[in-house]
Structure formats: C-alpha cells, structure tokens
Amino acid sequence: MNKEEIKKYLPHREPMLLIEEAWIDEAGVAHSKYKIKEDEFFTQGHFPGNPIVPGVIQCEIMAQSCAILVKDEIPGHMTLYAGLDKIRFKNVVKPGDTVEVTATLDERRGQIFFCSAKLEVGGKLCCKGSLSFALVPISE
Numbered sequence: 001m002n003k004e005e006i007k008k009y010l011p012h013r014e015p016m017l018l019i020e021e022a023w024i025d026e027a028g029v030a031h032s033k034y035k036i037k038e039d040e041f042f043t044q045g046h047f048p049g050n051p052i053v054p055g056v057i058q059c060e061i062m063a064q065s066c067a068i069l070v071k072d073e074i075p076g077h078m079t080l081y082a083g084l085d086k087i088r089f090k091n092v093v094k095p096g097d098t099v100e101v102t103a104t105l106d107e108r109r110g111q112i113f114f115c116s117a118k119l120e121v122g123g124k125l126c127c128k129g130s131l132s133f134a135l136v137p138i139s140e
Contacts, residue, residue, distance in 0.1 A: 001068075009071040010064060011078055011138075015041050018061045019101070022068045030103040032065040038095045053093035058127040059084055062117035065101035066131055070113055077135040082112055087129035097121045111135045 001009075003020045010017065022032040036043070036053055043051035067079045093099060103117040111134055118128040 006068075009074045010067060011074070012064060016060070017064070018057070019064050019068070022065065024068065028069070028105070030065055030068040030101075032061075032068060032101045032103075033098055034061055034101075035098045036093060036095050040095065043095055051095050053097075053099075055087070055089050055127065058089070058093060058099075058119050059087060059129070059131070061099060062101050062103065062119055062127065062129070063131050063133060066103040066105075066113070066115035066117055067133065069103060069105045069115065070135070073135060077111075077137055080134050080136055082132040082134045083130075085130040085132075087127065089127050091121070091124055091126045093119070093121055093126050099126070106130070 001022045006019060006022055019032040019034050024030050042054055042057045046052060046054050063081060067074060099119050099121055101117055101119050103115050105113060105115055107114040112132060114132045116130050119126050
C-alpha cells in the first residue's frame with residue numbers, strides 16, 4: 001500500500017501519518033517504511049544542531065505499523081494505545097533515515113490487540129517492544 005491507500009484504513013493524517021508504504025507478507029507479518037524528513041515537526045526542537053527522532057515518535061511509527069495488521073477492521077474506529085511494554089531503544093534515528101518496521105499480532109482479546117514490533121534503519125535495530133491498542137468506535 002502507498003500513502004493514499006494507507007489513508008483508507010488509518011485515521012491518522014499529516015503530520016501524524018508516519019508510514020508511507022505498508023504491506024502484509026504471506027506469514028501475516030506487517031512491514032512498513034517511512035523516510036524521516038529534514039523538517040519534521042518533532043525534530044525541530046529535539047535537538048537543535050543535532051536532531052534525532054524522539055522515542056515516543058518511534059513508538060507511534062511502530063503502532064501505526066501494527067494497526068495495518070487489522071486494517072480491514074479499522075474503518076469506523078479510532079486506534080488508541082492501550083499499552084507499551086518492554087520498549088527498548090538501541091540506536092538513534094535521524095532526519096534522512098528511512099525507518100523500516102516489522103510487526104506481528106501476538107494476541108487478540110475482543111477489540112484489543114497485542115503486538116510485537118521492531119524499528120530498524122539500514123538493518124540496524126533502533127527500537128523494539130510490545131504494543132497494544134484498542135479499536136474504539138467513532139462517536140457521531
């Protein structure tokens with residue numbers, strides 16, 4: 001899926017839509033990519049002269065990638081974090097980097113989904129952890 005196709009499923013929009021390409025392989029694993037631009041709002045003050053992607057943004061990129069696993073169930077719902085567990089940061093992510101996320105669905109309990117994800121740049125692990133999110137109906 002390209003960015004416009006992703007928008008058919010995820011409720012996020014710029015500047016918070018943080019995946020540009022996504023697909024699910026034959027094993028049911030979600031993959032996504034996002035190129036960090038030089039002028040991202042989240043690197044402008046983090047840190048001047050040495051911009052790096054904040055950890056919470058890396059988690060958001062992973063969470064959006066996890067949501068692709070249940071994309072057909074998302075229309076009419078908001079995707080809301082339910083939890084972040086065992087998140088570890090191994091290397092920094094900088095403007096100009098293309099992040100690649102691999103995500104798997106570990107468990108489902110009703111409308112709550114438990115996933116594992118890792119975020120890499122050039123094959124180098126930058127962030128990993130377990131994420132959970134809920135699909136909540138959008139109120140009229």
